[in-house]
Amino acid sequence: MSRRILAIDPALRNTGFAVLELTEGKRDPVALAYGTISNSKKLRQSSCLLAITEELRTLIKAYAPTECAVEGIIFVQSYKTAITMGAARGAALIAAAEAGLEIREYAPRRVKQAIVGKGAADKSQVAFMVRALLGLRETPDADAADALAIGITHLRASTAKHLKGEEPELI
Amino acid sequence: MSRRILAIDPALRNTGFAVLELTEGKRDPVALAYGTISNSKKLRQSSCLLAITEELRTLIKAYAPTECAVEGIIFVQSYKTAITMGAARGAALIAAAEAGLEIREYAPRRVKQAIVGKGAADKSQVAFMVRALLGLRETPDADAADALAIGITHLRASTAKHLKGEEPELI
Numbered sequence: 001m002s003r004r005i006l007a008i009d010p011a012l013r014n015t016g017f018a019v020l021e022l023t024e025g026k027r028d029p030v031a032l033a034y035g036t037i038s039n040s041k042k043l044r045q046s047s048c049l050l051a052i053t054e055e056l057r058t059l060i061k062a063y064a065p066t067e068c069a070v071e072g073i074i075f076v077q078s079y080k081t082a083i084t085m086g087a088a089r090g091a092a093l094i095a096a097a098e099a100g101l102e103i104r105e106y107a108p109r110r111v112k113q114a115i116v117g118k119g120a121a122d123k124s125q126v127a128f129m130v131r132a133l134l135g136l137r138e139t140p141d142a143d144a145a146d147a148l149a150i151g152i153t154h155l156r157a158s159t160a161k162h163l164k165g166e167e168p169e170l171i
Numbered sequence: 172m173s174r175r176i177l178a179i180d181p182a183l184r185n186t187g188f189a190v191l192e193l194t195e196g197k198r199d200p201v202a203l204a205y206g207t208i209s210n211s212k213k214l215r216q217s218s219c220l221l222a223i224t225e226e227l228r229t230l231i232k233a234y235a236p237t238e239c240a241v242e243g244i245i246f247v248q249s250y251k252t253a254i255t256m257g258a259a260r261g262a263a264l265i266a267a268a269e270a271g272l273e274i275r276e277y278a279p280r281r282v283k284q285a286i287v288g289k290g291a292a293d294k295s296q297v298a299f300m301v302r303a304l305l306g307l308r309e310t311p312d313a314d315a316a317d318a319l320a321i322g323i324t325h326l327r328a329s330t331a332k333h334l335k336g337e338e339p340e341l342i
Binding site for chain 1 (some may be wrong): 215216217218220221224244247250253254255256257258259260261262264265267268269274341342
């Protein structure tokens with residue numbers, strides 16, 4: 001049975017998303033779709049949130065993922081930012097939850113560690129490695145690359161038991 | 172033309188809600204509905220968020236409100252709490268935004284000031300005043316009382332120009 005992962009890196013203005021497929025018996029996943037849900041700075045917060053939920057809902061309908069992985073939030077500049085990031089994250093979780101997907105969360109450090117081999121890797125290193133790992137023809141933009149990286153991390157955490165870190169949180 | 176306000180005090184486990192109607196020519200609003208969307212501690216975060224959106228969606232269908240007011244978040248204990256509260260707030264905003272409602276935000280201090288006359292009022296004072304102002308037969312529980320108070324504050328801010336504080340933020 002093949003698995004399809006919806007991976008999301010939620011943010012109010014730029015939410016990275018990716019759909020990865022791992023076919024049974026294969027070692028490496030294939031990227032079926034990836035990109036960024038961009039919301040103009042002119043849009044109100046509530047409209048941005050709705051756009052995140054609706055675009056993810058469309059993606060879920062189109063690709064029928066079987067599970068979901070999101071990036072955890074660690075660094076925030078202020079409580080105001082934390083609340084806004086939390087709202088974007090809520091918008092993403094709603095789309096996944098209404099489709100009945102189990103959602104697991106991975107800390108940014110863990111994703112970087114899994115993809116680049118060091119928890120303090122920068123965005124361009126993540127994008128470069130994601131491109132190589134998935135054999136993409138172009139380097140994905142930073143938000144899409146993050147989502148692809150989350151998806152790969154999730155697949156590794158759930159398939160290679162011996163490489164497993166702590167059990168990812170089900171949220 | 173009468174106005175119907177959907178007022179929300181969002182939180183992951185207990186979201187207060189209220190629908191107030193102000194009929195043209197009348198001075199005081201009537202509470203059409205109020206209560207609390209409660210989520211069991213056993214429920215996952217994503218299921219709680221979905222429940223908030225879905226229950227508000229049902230309420231909006233039943234009462235067809237024409238505008239929406241939510242409480243702003245001021246005090247938070249930690250970034251983790253801020254992210255969770257932000258997610259609950261996002262779930263509420265999505266339900267209002269998908270119904271095309273304009274959403275305004277009021278700081279907790281402003282709501283207490285409007286209802287009790289002092290920004291540092293406690294929850295029981297808010298509930299007591301809300302009951303008196305709306306002529307309710309029983310004192311509403313704390314979360315529903317907060318939502319009712321937000322609704323009254325919004326109506327006052329938008330009708331009594333001379334009592335207006337700063338323009339409430341459209342979110």
